[in-house]
Amino acid sequence: MDYPIKKSEEEWKAELGPERYRILRGKGTEMPHSGKYNLDFEKGTYCCGACGEPLFESSSKFNSSCGWPSFDESIPGKVEYIKDSTHGMLRTEILCATCGSHLGHVFDDGPTETGTRYCVNSLSVDLKK
Secondary structure, eight states, X not given: OOOSSOOOHXXXXXXXOHHHHHHHTTOOOOOTTOSTTTTOOOSSXXXXXXXXXXXXXXXXXEOOSSSSOEESOOOTTSEEEEEEOGGGOOEEEEEETTTOOEXXXXXXXXXXXXXXXXXXXXXXXXXXX
């Protein structure tokens, strides 16, 4: 996909640092229950950790007990959905629609009226209060 924000992988690596780069650009995953935003419920907007684009409102965040921050909806048009069949599973990967950075995965097992659970790495986002 052609993203509005384009940088070389070397630029991303220098800007993000090793761990954020591994998650956002290398499609990595944090250890469960280790992320800064897992149990944080402050008000604000969760923005892409790579480009700063708003992705999720704090009003859509809930405690799923899965070990990663969970949201029941994204800001319309801000998340891209990609079929992911890695690790012997069929899932839907979520990417920032502005820069193509990996955020996590989305599942249809959410407990709210949307039925959706966006499972996001804390290092993939920054909370703007």
